[in-house]
Amino acid sequence: MRSAVVVFPGSNCDRDVEKSLLYMETGPVDMVWHDEADFRHAPDLVVLPGGFSYGDYLRSGALASKSRIMGAVRAHAASGGLVLGICNGFQILTEAGMLPGALLPNASLRFICRQAYLRVEQNDTPFTCSFKDGEIVQFPIAHHEGLYYLPEEELSQLEQSGRVVFRYADRSSGEAGEAYSPNGSLHGIAGIVNERGNVLGLMPHPERATLQGLIWGTDGRGLWRSLEEHFGAWEGK
Amino acid sequence: MNTFRADITILPKDGVLDIQGKAVEKTLAAHGYAAVREVRVGKFIRVAVDAADEADAALKVTTVAEDLLVNDLVESYAYALEKKP
Numbered sequence: 427m428r429s430a431v432v433v434f435p436g437s438n439c440d441r442d443v444e445k446s447l448l449y450m451e452t453g454p455v456d457m458v459w460h461d462e463a464d465f466r467h468a469p470d471l472v473v474l475p476g477g478f479s480y481g482d483y484l485r486s487g488a489l490a491s492k493s494r495i496m497g498a499v500r501a502h503a504a505s506g507g508l509v510l511g512i513c514n515g516f517q518i519l520t521e522a523g524m525l526p527g528a529l530l531p532n533a534s535l536r537f538i539c540r541q542a543y544l545r546v547e548q549n550d551t552p553f554t555c556s557f558k559d560g561e562i563v564q565f566p567i568a569h570h571e572g573l574y575y576l577p578e579e580e581l582s583q584l585e586q587s588g589r590v591v592f593r594y595a596d597r598s599s600g601e602a603g604e605a606y607s608p609n610g611s612l613h614g615i616a617g618i619v620n621e622r623g624n625v626l627g628l629m630p631h632p633e634r635a636t637l638q639g640l641i642w643g644t645d646g647r648g649l650w651r652s653l654e655e656h657f658g659a660w661e662g663k
Numbered sequence: 664m665n666t667f668r669a670d671i672t673i674l675p676k677d678g679v680l681d682i683q684g685k686a687v688e689k690t691l692a693a694h695g696y697a698a699v700r701e702v703r704v705g706k707f708i709r710v711a712v713d714a715a716d717e718a719d720a721a722l723k724v725t726t727v728a729e730d731l732l733v734n735d736l737v738e739s740y741a742y743a744l745e746k747k748p
Contacts, residue, residue, distance in 0.1 A: 484731070
């Protein structure tokens, strides 16, 4: 699997994603500046990392969604390629119209940085196929605009079509939903896919739960492992 | 070509939770200003627009508003145009 990590001015999780992918030995990782017109090597996976692109000016992700590279990201997704947006990357994908909804300021109006528990709601996606259905995983969150919002009718369509992939949950009971949203997300939504299932956006950070010795555990590995399984092990590995 | 000044006001749409507005409203009420209600906190953007006439300026403002300045899923906007001397 060849990965491309897009670097926007203000991205701060780009290196973490690169390190995670290299640690998991998923294959070559290209760091791609946002002002490039295209990818130098055709990627299998494009990652829009977390951070504060353009200082979160105007709206989180709004300015980055107009970056030059986004044309190539759209083309990649349109041809069925995988796109993963983490945190600010998720915000960029909604602003780009590649995923529905918007990420509003947290209900507490505070920046939240802590561990979060998520229930895997769909394990039939390329991003989650190595997780058990309904498995509870621990990924950290760190955001100020993470309240997932979508008008009611579209929200019920999103739910009915099974496109909610991660939902905030209670670790011990395994229950998931709005009551467990640290940020007020509707229906406890932490991550969703597009209709085709090849674009995933999530607020929590799997790359901060990948390397050994970090305080957040290693559940994030499941996501990279899923992608590897989806593509089959990289030939050059 | 003329130059216009456009003042664009952006507010959270009715029905979209405006947490900042709520927090401000609560604080106002707690300070004895309960008669000042329905607080909505938004953005104000001022731009200069080069355009042939007012209709052209209006078209240019609505185009950039809908393309970038406003997220129409959660925000509504209004604008006022004034021809610059």
